[in-house]
Amino acid sequence: MRAKDNNSKGILLIIIAMTLFAMQDSLIKFIFEKSALYEIFFGRYFVAAVLLFFYIKFKKQKVNLKTHYPVLTFVRVILHFLAFSAFFISLTYMPLATANALFFSCPFFVSIFAKFFLKEYIGIRRWSAIAFGFLGVFIVLNPNFSEFEYKSLLPVGCAFFYAASMTITKYTSDKDDVNTQLFYFYLIAIALCGLIYIYMGNGQFNNANYDSTTQFIFREWFSNIEYTWKFILFFGVAASIAFVCIFSAYIIASPSVVSLFEYSLIIMSMIPGYFLFNEIPSTRTFIGVACIISAGIYIYSREKVREQYIATETPVRR
Numbered sequence: 001m002r003a004k005d006n007n008s009k010g011i012l013l014i015i016i017a018m019t020l021f022a023m024q025d026s027l028i029k030f031i032f033e034k035s036a037l038y039e040i041f042f043g044r045y046f047v048a049a050v051l052l053f054f055y056i057k058f059k060k061q062k063v064n065l066k067t068h069y070p071v072l073t074f075v076r077v078i079l080h081f082l083a084f085s086a087f088f089i090s091l092t093y094m095p096l097a098t099a100n101a102l103f104f105s106c107p108f109f110v111s112i113f114a115k116f117f118l119k120e121y122i123g124i125r126r127w128s129a130i131a132f133g134f135l136g137v138f139i140v141l142n143p144n145f146s147e148f149e150y151k152s153l154l155p156v157g158c159a160f161f162y163a164a165s166m167t168i169t170k171y172t173s174d175k176d177d178v179n180t181q182l183f184y185f186y187l188i189a190i191a192l193c194g195l196i197y198i199y200m201g202n203g204q205f206n207n208a209n210y211d212s213t214t215q216f217i218f219r220e221w222f223s224n225i226e227y228t229w230k231f232i233l234f235f236g237v238a239a240s241i242a243f244v245c246i247f248s249a250y251i252i253a254s255p256s257v258v259s260l261f262e263y264s265l266i267i268m269s270m271i272p273g274y275f276l277f278n279e280i281p282s283t284r285t286f287i288g289v290a291c292i293i294s295a296g297i298y299i300y301s302r303e304k305v306r307e308q309y310i311a312t313e314t315p316v317r318r
Contacts, residue, residue: 010253014261017242022268035228036219042193047236049186068175076168077188083161090154092213095279096269102155109163129298136291256304
């Protein structure tokens with residue numbers, strides 16, 4: 001009974017986290033024409049770092065400042081940075097549910113990386129599930145190769161980079177604990193934002209003739225701070241709460257159970273997509289999403305059977 005209760009609590013925590021991520025994504029889509037991409041990154045990382053610092057202090061936990069994998073730690077943050085640069089950019093022109101559905105190709109990449117870099121065994125059944133999942137990605141993309149817009153691949157690129165980042169996290173976790181990894185993640189991420197600000201934070205590469213997505217990338221930082229600050233503050237708070245929810249869910253409940261409920265993010269994304277942006281997924285999109293979700297669930301189930309928790313213990317959003 002206790003295990004069931006813990007699973008119920010874990011599921012609730014995952015749903016809270018996915019709801020916060022859906023709210024964050026919809027608000028980024030809502031304000032991107034008045035904000036700068038890496039201004040959002042900086043604010044989100046800074047606020048989250050401060051809140052997590054106080055959370056660690058409140059829990060009376062210690063942070064080991066020595067990392068045993070300095071190069072891999074740096075590469076991990078770069079990959080994470082590239083991943084969500086791609087994802088947030090994709091939100092400016094793609095429906096919320098579509099972007100998140102494509103991002104859920106992440107477990108497929110995690111399984112592939114685990115095979116080649118972590119030397120985990122991946123059998124024919126999981127390879128078949130991975131192929132079926134990528135078929136779902138193909139269906140969602142609905143490519144017309146003569147007029148295909150390659151920017152539609154950005155959420156898939158995000159999944160690729162994020163999966164690589166999480167594979168490194170899995171590899172380095174044998175010597176670097178969670179707090180050490182978090183410390184260096186936020187330290188390096190904030191430093192990267194600082195370098196980007198020095199290079200293009202004053203908007204010198206922006207042009208009024210650029211499309212809104214390109215302006216989102218190059219717009220001057222803090223040019224509309226009186227409008228954007230409350231959203232950026234929310235992003236940081238939401239990211240912190242969501243991280244604690246996910247981390248707690250994977251501790252108190254079975255990863256093979258709670259990981260399945262991360263797919264609720266797709267449904268959560270449909271709600272603001274419909275009411276705020278009049279986004280209605282097509283039948284083709286629903287079919288592709290069904291393929292992606294069913295493939296992911298099958299991969300999780302096979303990992304449970306073989307007791308190889310690779311994709312299962314890799315949260316899809318952080």
